[in-house]
Amino acid sequence: MTTRSWVPVPEHSDFPVQNLPYGIFSRAGEPGEPPRAGVAIGAYVLDLAGLGEAGGLPYAADFAAPTLNPFMARGRDAWREVRARLTELLTDEAHRAAVEPHLVPRDTVTLHLPFEVADYVDFYASEHHASNLGRVFRPNQPPLMPNWKHLPVGYHGRAGTVVVSGTPVVRPCGQRKAPDAEAPGFGPSVRLDIEAEVGFVVGTPSELGRPVATADFADHVFGVVLVNDWSARDIQAWEYVPLGPFLGKSFATSVSPWVVPLDALAEARVAPPAQDPEPLPYLREDAPWGLDLAMEVECNGTVLSRPPFRTMYWTAAQMLAHMTVNGASLRTGDFYASGTVSGPAADERGSFLELGWNGTEPVKLADGSTRAYLADGDTVTLRATAPGADGVRIGFGEVSGTVVPAREAAGSAGQAEQQQ
Structure with missing residues (x-):
């Protein structure tokens, strides 16, 4: 059985729920809004900083940073824990009311360099x-x-x-x-x-x-x-x-x-x-x-x-x-x-x-x-x-x-x- 999200995902989208790539974004046209972490799902970005602890998201403070580095530094167990939680939030209709307000149309955001490059x-x-x-x-x-x-x-x-x-x-x-x-x-x-x-x-x-x-x-x-x-x-x-x-x-x-x-x-x-x-x-x-x-x-x-x-x-x-x-x-x-x-x-x-x-x-x-x-x-x-x-x-x-x-x-x- 194919895992499906309650978020509408257009056919042939790069970003089905099986993907959930991380990026750093800010809302276009809102000067001064701090860049923060999100994941792409269909035509949306899920604002991880906005969802934060209210969504039961582990390591919520990491996602308010302007790069992915704090979260990346936590290691594989943390990466898997967050990925599992995001999949649950985006596939279980019971979480829709809590998560939906934090979905931002992807065509309204500015995307930034997602990580601070060390070497x-x-x-x-x-x-x-x-x-x-x-x-x-x-x-x-x-x-x-x-x-x-x-x-x-x-x-x-x-x-x-x-x-x-x-x-x-x-x-x-x-x-x-x-x-x-x-x-x-x-x-x-x-x-x-x-x-x-x-x-x-x-x-x-x-x-x-x-x-x-x-x-x-x-x-x-x-x-x-x-x-x-x-x-x-x-x-x-x-x-x-x-x-x-x-x-x-x-x-x-x-x-x-x-x-x-x-x-x-x-x-x-x-x-x-x-x-x-x-x-x-x-x-x-x-x-x-x-x-x-x-x-x-x-x-x-x-x-x-x-x-x-x-x-x-x-x-x-x-x-x-x-x-x-x-x-x-x-x-x-x-x-x-x-x-x-x-x-x-x-x-x-x-x-x-x-x-x-x-x-x-x-x-x-x-x-x-x-x-x-x-x-x-x-x-x-x-x-x-x-x-x-x-x-x-x-x-x-x-x-x-x-x-x-x-x-x-x-x-x-x-x-x-x-x-x-």
């Missing part, structure tokens, strides 16, 4: 993405570097530029060097790209010096978000040798405003692709944490690709284990992303670099225009769904961003090249 790490976990980049940049060499199938490759990003969906993305400036140029120049990026990713939000911290095992993944990770890791490919290409991504990545990383609880994704768990060679013991999983997420990449209303997350070579649990194997500790609000999600087919690629094969095969939009990389004014939106309990599909909402012109170096030679 940010970005991985490179898709074999198809890594192989595509190898073929583009090293056509006469093996597509994967020698270490790639032995460890989840990653880099430490910039926590302060993680932004919520809807935040404009300013075209970054930086050094760029054309292959035939003797020296680098400076100006706005002319190869601004996206990376369609999935992110994992840490709730429970860990002790410095003590690695986190793959089996303990669900004890530490609170939930999952969608991520667009905007990338300036020309800046990145010049700077990344020998230490890797820096300014080409650190200007903006967009996340979706709803954090889908890990427990909502129990039905989405799948085995990852076969890993050969067998990973070292600390990376092995008895019950793998591959996830069957169906993603969608849209630019200016045109769906360009549908990357399948289930094809990711390294799982989120393996990423977490590798991130801490040297003794690095976790903090509440730590956030790590999967790296670009790409599948084996041409219409399953999660970046313009791959979709347009580094500018040699520009993609066509519905209005007839083409893109090798992003132009000012372009809006990119990522969505995803997953199988949920009772045979329903649950959604992640969306993460969207619009490119706005660079704020520096106006009038430079690079500025004129933006639309090329």
Whole structure:
């Protein structure tokens, strides 16, 4: 029997009662109202701070905070306790009179960054993405570097530029060097790209010096978000040798405003692709944490690709284990992303670099225009769904961003090249 809520949930809604993702909201048009926690249900947000103790909600004071961090820090037992209570409140008609006054129409709220980011790490976990980049940049060499199938490759990003969906993305400036140029120049990026990713939000911290095992993944990770890791490919290409991504990545990383609880994704768990060679013991999983997420990449209303997350070579649990194997500790609000999600087919690629094969095969939009990389004014939106309990599909909402012109170096030679 399918669990149903007394709250009306439109067909194909991202937010059935089997989901109940957490976010931080305030009422639009009410200046000064403090941001606070809510969960999405159908076309509504349930105001958890307003419901509070009157609804018998455990840890009610946590939900008046402007971030989810206080609640996330409580750990898995608390997360499950609150989820069970919310499910009861939203499915048992006996609670309707007490709960209904705290339902706020979702189209009347402003959504905020749902958690305070402590640290940010970005991985490179898709074999198809890594192989595509190898073929583009090293056509006469093996597509994967020698270490790639032995460890989840990653880099430490910039926590302060993680932004919520809807935040404009300013075209970054930086050094760029054309292959035939003797020296680098400076100006706005002319190869601004996206990376369609999935992110994992840490709730429970860990002790410095003590690695986190793959089996303990669900004890530490609170939930999952969608991520667009905007990338300036020309800046990145010049700077990344020998230490890797820096300014080409650190200007903006967009996340979706709803954090889908890990427990909502129990039905989405799948085995990852076969890993050969067998990973070292600390990376092995008895019950793998591959996830069957169906993603969608849209630019200016045109769906360009549908990357399948289930094809990711390294799982989120393996990423977490590798991130801490040297003794690095976790903090509440730590956030790590999967790296670009790409599948084996041409219409399953999660970046313009791959979709347009580094500018040699520009993609066509519905209005007839083409893109090798992003132009000012372009809006990119990522969505995803997953199988949920009772045979329903649950959604992640969306993460969207619009490119706005660079704020520096106006009038430079690079500025004129933006639309090329």
